[in-house]
Amino acid sequence: MPVQSIKNEAQYKEIVGASGLTAIQFIAPWDEASKTLAPKFDGYSSSKSFANVKFYKVDINDHEDIGMASGVKNHTFWFLKDGQVKAEFKGDNYAALERALAGFAKDQA
Numbered sequence: 333m334p335v336q337s338i339k340n341e342a343q344y345k346e347i348v349g350a351s352g353l354t355a356i357q358f359i360a361p362w363d364e365a366s367k368t369l370a371p372k373f374d375g376y377s378s379s380k381s382f383a384n385v386k387f388y389k390v391d392i393n394d395h396e397d398i399g400m401a402s403g404v405k406n407h408t409f410w411f412l413k414d415g416q417v418k419a420e421f422k423g424d425n426y427a428a429l430e431r432a433l434a435g436f437a438k439d440q441a
Contacts, residue, residue, distance in 0.1 A: 335377045338390035341397045354412040357389040358404045365407040365424035372426050382437050411436040
């Protein structure tokens with residue numbers, strides 16, 4: 333399933349409260365890591381290795397309310413299980429992001 337864009341705070345609250353495995357990319361258009369990792373994150377969403385994970389992204393510049401509600405101020409990935417943040421990733425390293433996501437998907441399955 334392709335990465336879905338979070339459009340508003342109500343949708344965000346629904347997503348973070350949902351059951352199952354969820355990955356959220358908090359993006360900021362001015363941040364180079366956001367630009368660098370977005371294509372990789374998109375690719376992971378269609379990978380069979382991560383078929384059990386729902387993928388979302390939210391622009392925290394366009395949706396400051398979500399940034400404030402989450403406490404996220406710059407490029408960050410959250411990995412959630414049943415509404416609980418189980419892991420967080422910050423940085424711009426493809427391999428480290430993939431390891432973090434793979435570990436999350438395996439450990440939380």
